[in-house]
Amino acid sequence: MKKSISKVLLAAVTTAVMLSSCSKTPDESRYIPKTAGIVIELNAKQLTNKLVTNGITMDKLFEATQSKDTANEVMKVWKDAENSGIDMQSHFFASVVFQGQPAEHKSYVSLTASLKDADKFEAYLKKNIANFSLKTQSDFKYIWEEKQHAVIGWNKSAVIYISAVDPSNLERYAPGGSSTPDYPTDEPITDSAVAEPAAIAVPAANVLIDTDAEIKGWVAEVDHLFHLKKEESAGSIDAFAKLLKESADAGVFVNPEAIYNSGQLTMIPANVKKLMEGSFYTGTINFENGKILFNANTFLGKELAAIYKKYGKKEIDLDMLKKYPSENVTGFISYAFDFRMIGDIVKATGMDGMVNIMMGKSGLSMDDVLNAFEGQLTYVASDFAITKKESPYYPGEFTEKPDAKWIFSLKVGNKDAFNKLMTSPMLKEVFTREGDHYAVVNPMAAATMPAMSITEKFVTLGSDSVLLQQYLAGNGHIKLPDGIESKIKGTMMGGYVDLEKVTSVIPEDKVDGDEKVVVKKAKDLLKDVTFTSKADGSDVQHAEAVLTFKNKDQNSLVQLINLGTETVKIMQAKKAKDRAYEDSVFAGSAPVDSVVAPN
Structure with missing residues (x-):
């Protein structure tokens, strides 16, 4: 009790x-x-x-x-x-x-x-x-x-x-x-603040x-x-009042100002506190039939909202995603964020001087680095699988590891700033310009790096050179599930993971017999997850994620609890089996009293 x-x-x-x-x-x-x-x-x-x-x-x-x-x-x-x-x-x-x-x-x-x-x-x-x-x-x-x-x-x-x-x-x-x-x-x-010594x-x-x-x-x-x-x-507080009116299954509210104003975070500079003033975070979760809905809002204070408003609404470049040459996509994330916004935030805190001093030996300023990139990036992965790979140090020994094909692409912003970055003391020993692109100086170092293409338009990395060239040629076209492209269009961040493909490669033969049932049910539980983020005006950033289950007709919380109870049953049965085995072992090794016959 x-x-x-x-x-x-x-x-x-x-x-x-x-x-x-x-x-x-x-x-x-x-x-x-x-x-x-x-x-x-x-x-x-x-x-x-x-x-x-x-x-x-x-x-x-x-x-x-x-x-x-x-x-x-x-x-x-x-x-x-x-x-x-x-x-x-x-x-x-x-x-x-x-x-x-x-x-x-x-x-x-x-x-x-x-x-x-x-x-x-x-x-x-x-x-x-x-x-x-x-x-x-x-x-x-x-x-x-x-x-x-x-x-x-x-x-x-x-x-x-x-x-x-x-x-x-x-x-x-x-x-x-x-x-x-x-x-x-x-x-x-x-x-x-000082405890009394135990001896006193x-x-x-x-x-x-x-x-x-x-x-x-x-x-x-x-x-x-x-x-x-x-x-x-x-x-x-308006943000808290709005959270309560959403009538969610569960919710969370965070007030950073209340935390640092209490004296808990004394190391936060006054300028940072001023920048964060009036900012709040809220989130909700709802369990629906066949899915879980997550929603989050960032309510920006006056100063942060002014910085976001200065750079306007930015949307992801779908072309960077759509030219990925695969119909077997495992997942992706695309993001649009003006890096210059980071500079304004750092300047608002008064820490830009320190940052520029730290970068002094590189011959660059903070603005040089932030201006070099537009803030459009995409990462895509496909053909996820568990593969056997031979150890480079022990020939003949193989290990199973997760593997996938992938592309990471970052769009260049100001060309002059980008070239200044690439030819700076910080990078000139690593990269050299060859015509319209940059290449790795040391061939041995290049052999250990992923396939890459660095031009005045894009910095692109890939899992292999063949995939990289196909992506750069732009002849391929990604195949996404129905509704995904329309859901992420116009957002500042969009992502997707095919959980069904990820879990399908989990080897059941590596699992104990008693646990195979649970593993199979876990693999059959989830379908995919999609997440997006966009600006609802200059003072609110809204993000949402949808975790989809294969069974669309039953409540997602019910499905999770059913899996959980099944797991508990299996664990309890396994523990009981182990105890019975231990008891039998101890019983078999127990000393037996012997009767000595008289001579």
């Missing part, structure tokens, strides 16, 4: 993802402060409905993933949590609020959920929390959870859990990680004072969250 509400809430959040409305803003979001640097939202009701519709319930999931010895106990824990008063089909929010310097222990994680029954919740805490001591503060109740150094506060409709975190080591708070803070869990946090005893009175101060501070923070004014909440 879980003994901490922190683990109950974390379990509920994790369950919503595993198991897992309208455009109305979730009520739980009003307890998120605008000082939160990271916010994760899970729409438990929406996720659960998608699974229940496909016949997956918690009972069936536990039966499928737990052994006979633990299934009943796990179900008891879950039923206990279901009856805790927490609305398991509400929106769950996990926030990281960055405050003060790391040594001050003022930053915290906040978990927020709705309550269906506050009386049941109080009874649940009393049953499961050691040293339960109920306190009342204005219009909410709370307890101090000693093991986690956390406050659990609740009113009639919501529960808030907050606990101090070390922002430099957030991975410890992820599901499966240790949530134990850096300070000993049986002693309070002290305000001192701390008077009991001082410990009590520090604990009382700690509790008082965190209770005040919970009180603050319960009574946030509209302008103090994350909902007052």
